[in-house]
Each structure stands twice: as structure tokens, then as C-alpha cells.
Amino acid sequence: MNPEGHAxxxxxxxxxxxxxxxxxxxxxxxxxxxxxxAQVVAVCDIDRRKADAVSTGLGVPGFTDHTDLLAHPGVDxxxxxxxxxxxxxxxxxxxxxxKHVTVxxxxxxxxxxxxxxxxxxxxxxxxxxxxxxxRFVESYLRVKELLDTGRIGGVRLVRAFISGSAxxxxxxxxxxxxxxxxxxxxxxxxxxxxxxxxxxxxxxVVSLQATTxxxxxxxxxxxxxxxxxxxVTGRFAGGGHFSVEIALNLEVPWGERFEIYGxxxxxxxxxxTDPVATFYRDASDFGSVLPGVSTDPRGWxxxxxxxxAADFVRAVRSGRSPAVxxxxxxxxxxxxxxxxxxxxxxGVMVSV
Ligand SMILES: NC(=O)c1ccc[n+]([C@@H]2O[C@H](COP(=O)([O-])OP(=O)(O)OC[C@H]3O[C@@H](n4cnc5c(N)ncnc54)[C@H](O)[C@@H]3O)[C@@H](O)[C@H]2O)c1
Numbered sequence: 001m002n003p004e005g006h007a008x009x010x011x012x013x014x015x016x017x018x019x020x021x022x023x024x025x026x027x028x029x030x031x032x033x034x035x036x037x038a039q040v041v042a043v044c045d046i047d048r049r050k051a052d053a054v055s056t057g058l059g060v061p062g063f064t065d066h067t068d069l070l071a072h073p074g075v076d077x078x079x080x081x082x083x084x085x086x087x088x089x090x091x092x093x094x095x096x097x098x099k100h101v102t103v104x105x106x107x108x109x110x111x112x113x114x115x116x117x118x119x120x121x122x123x124x125x126x127x128x129x130x131x132x133x134x135r136f137v138e139s140y141l142r143v144k145e146l147l148d149t150g151r152i153g154g155v156r157l158v159r160a161f162i163s164g165s166a167x168x169x170x171x172x173x174x175x176x177x178x179x180x181x182x183x184x185x186x187x188x189x190x191x192x193x194x195x196x197x198x199x200x201x202x203x204x205v206v207s208l209q210a211t212t213x214x215x216x217x218x219x220x221x222x223x224x225x226x227x228x229x230x231x232v233t234g235r236f237a238g239g240g241h242f243s244v245e246i247a248l249n250l251e252v253p254w255g256e257r258f259e260i261y262g263x264x265x266x267x268x269x270x271x272x273t274d275p276v277a278t279f280y281r282d283a284s285d286f287g288s289v290l291p292g293v294s295t296d297p298r299g300w301x302x303x304x305x306x307x308x309a310a311d312f313v314r315a316v317r318s319g320r321s322p323a324v325x326x327x328x329x330x331x332x333x334x335x336x337x338x339x340x341x342x343x344x345x346x347g348v349m350v351s352v
Pocket of ligand 1: 018019020021022023024044045046047050064065066081082083084086104105106131132133175189301
């Protein structure tokens with residue numbers, strides 16, 4: 001039985017997908033690849049054309065109001081892929097309807113909202129998880145094994161770099177939620193991936209400082225108000241340091257680079273290079289390829305989303321906790337809030 005008190009289910013899990021935008025095909029593929037374990041039974045998007053197109057393709061009901069999808073008796077769990085400001089109200093509605101939930105990151109836009117959702121899910125006895133695909137990236141899974149088996153040792157420095165181009169999305173009037181507060185902002189949208197990984201792999205963060213960049217705003221991308229770049233640095237409880245840089249104004253495919261330097265070894269992962277991951281034993285070792293990591297610059301994110309869907313379904317069906325707990329996802333939002341606090345105060349170091 002998982003911590004929410006849910007005992008598991010038999011038979012395929014009825015999946016209802018709410019939000020049929022850019023990220024939805026990867027999630028739908030993930031659930032459709034689990035015959036016998038999950039069945040997509042309903043979809044929803046406020047945009048009637050999207051709801052009709054997907055519902056016709058899948059031969060399932062298509063709704064434009066999430067409350068109608070949540071009232072569908074075949075829906076056991078809601079997969080919520082909505083603009084960030086809608087995460088809290090729609091997750092709350094799904095939990096109140098007694099549905100298990102996985103929502104795209106961030107869980108909500110403040111830690112207080114996250115706490116409300118965690119408490120509500122616990123009280124209702126449903127599973128609440130977050131579709132945090134970083135938890136399922138092949139190279140990060142191998143790095144976690146290295147950490148757990150002592151091959152990296154105490155961490156001295158973690159550096160993370162997320163790069164990509166959000167400029168056209170930030171300029172697109174049809175994607176207005178992305179260029180306003182709580183939208184496609186470097187810290188809330190992208191750094192939360194890294195913050196989740198810090199929580200998963202390392203000691204708690206005790207302090208951090210942050211600055212932001214607004215290349216799109218400065219270069220006249222209409223209507224954009226959010227930061228498209230950020231640098232967040234800080235310290236772990238064990239004394240090691242981390243540095244996170246986000247740049248969403250670069251004309252490169254979406255990439256993630258993680259460098260982890262420990263007392264016993266170091267590893268560098270870069271999703272756009274071949275090999276993706278190299279392990280260094282010490283200062284005299286020029287590195288060896290980390291085994292078990294495929295090079296897939298086009299598909300690594302999608303593959304990790306598919307693994308996330310499988311984990312969520314198997315967790316709900318078996319009654320175990322999902323790999324991504326809502327608590328850990330809330331921690332990522334907590335670090336994001338601390339980073340915004342630092343930015344507001346001029347980039348000062350703040351306690352977490
Ligand atoms: N993990 C990742 O790498 C990754 C990548 C992209 C997006 N995301 C996350 O996925 C979520 C969605 O992002 P996206 O890029 O697909 O956004 P999007 O704007 O492309 O899609 C959002 C969809 O929600 C629909 N919608 C808006 N309000 C609605 C409502 N009230 N009811 C039903 N539908 C509604 C819109 O019509 C749109 O189709 C966000 O949380 C984002 O952070 C994650």
C-alpha cells in the first residue's frame with residue numbers, strides 16, 4: 001500500500017488526459033504503449049479542434065471541460081498537461097473526484113499550493129505524482145547508481161546547464177500563458193527539472209542565490225515578460241556547491257548537461273553529445289564511457305516520459321509509491337521560490 005493509503009487496482013487503469021498541447025503526444029504514446037496495464041479512455045482540451053482530433057484518432061470521448069472528463073466513470077487517473085497556473089485548480093478537482101493524478105512539472109506555482117494538493121490527495125487516499133521526466137533519463141539513472149554505490153563519493157560540485165530555444169514559443173500569441181507570469185520561465189519551467197534532480201540525488205540545499213536574464217524581452221519579442229535565462233548557485237548541507245544555468249534563447253535543440261564532481265570520481269552527462277556520459281576516476285583518468293546509456297539526442301526526453309508513464313501506472317496498480325513523489329516535486333518548487341526571492345532581493349544569498 002502506498003503512503004496515500006491506496007491499495008492498488010486490478011485490470012487496466014483508465015487514463016484521462018487533460019491538455020492536448022505540445023507535450024501531450026509523448027505522454028499519450030507512453031500510455032498507449034501499456035496494453036493490459038493502462039487504457040486511454042477519455043481526453044480533454046478547452047480547444048474543441050484538439051479535443052476532436054485526438055478523441056477521433058483514439059476512438060474515445062473528447063471533452064472541452066475537465067469536470068466532464070473527471071465525471072467519466074471509466075477514468076481512474078488524470079494525466080494533467082496544462083498551463084502552470086491551472087495545475088493547482090485542476091489537480092485539486094481531480095483529487096476531489098477521487099482520481100489518481102500525475103501532473104506535468106511544476107506540481108504547482110508555489111510551495112503552499114503544493115502542500116494543499118499533497119494534503120488533499122492524502123486525505124482522499126489517491127496517488128499524486130508529477131510527470132518529472134528527469135527521474136527517468138537513462139544517464140541520470142546510471143549516475144544515481146554510481147552515487148549509491150560510492151563511486152562518486154562526497155559531492156564537491158554539481159554543474160547543470162539547460163539550453164534550448166523558447167524564443168518562438170515566447171513570441172507566439174497562441175501560447176500566451178508561456179510568456180506571462182508563471183509561464184515558460186527559466187526558473188519555474190526549466191530549473192525545476194534540475195532542482196528535482198538535486199533532491200533525488202544529493203543532500204538538501206541550504207542556501208542559494210539567483211539572477212535572471214530577459215533576452216526575449218530586451219530584443220523586442222512581443223508580449224514576453226518571463227525570464228528566458230537564469231543562473232542559480234548554492235550550497236548543499238554537506239558543504240558541496242552547485243551551479244545551474246538555464247538559457248532558453250539559444251538556437252540549439254533542447255539539451256541538458258550535468259557535471260558531478262565527487263571525492264571518489266566524477267561524471268559528465270550531455271544529452272547532445274556522443275557518448276552521452278563519461279566517468280572519470282580521478283585527476284589522472286581521462287575518462288571511460290558510462291555503460292548502459294544510449295545516445296539519443298532526438299528521443300531522450302520522449303523516452304524518459306514513456307518510462308515515467310509506465311512507472312506511474314505500475315505504482316497505482318500495485319499500490320506502491322510512484323518514483324516521483326509529490327513531496328520531492330514540491331521541494332523543486334520550494335527551490336524555485338527561493339530563487340525568485342533571491343532575484344527580487346538583487347541576487348543575494350537566501351536560506352532555503
Ligand atoms: N517535461 C518536459 O520536458 C516538458 C516539455 C514541455 C512541456 N512540459 C509541461 O507540460 C505542460 C503543458 O505544456 P505544453 O507545452 O504542452 O503547453 P501547450 O500550451 O502546448 O498545451 C497546453 C494545452 O492545454 C489546453 N488548455 C488550456 N486551458 C485548458 C483548460 N482549462 N482545460 C483544458 N485544456 C486547456 C490548451 O488548449 C493547450 O492545448 C506544462 O506544465 C509544461 O511545463 C514539460
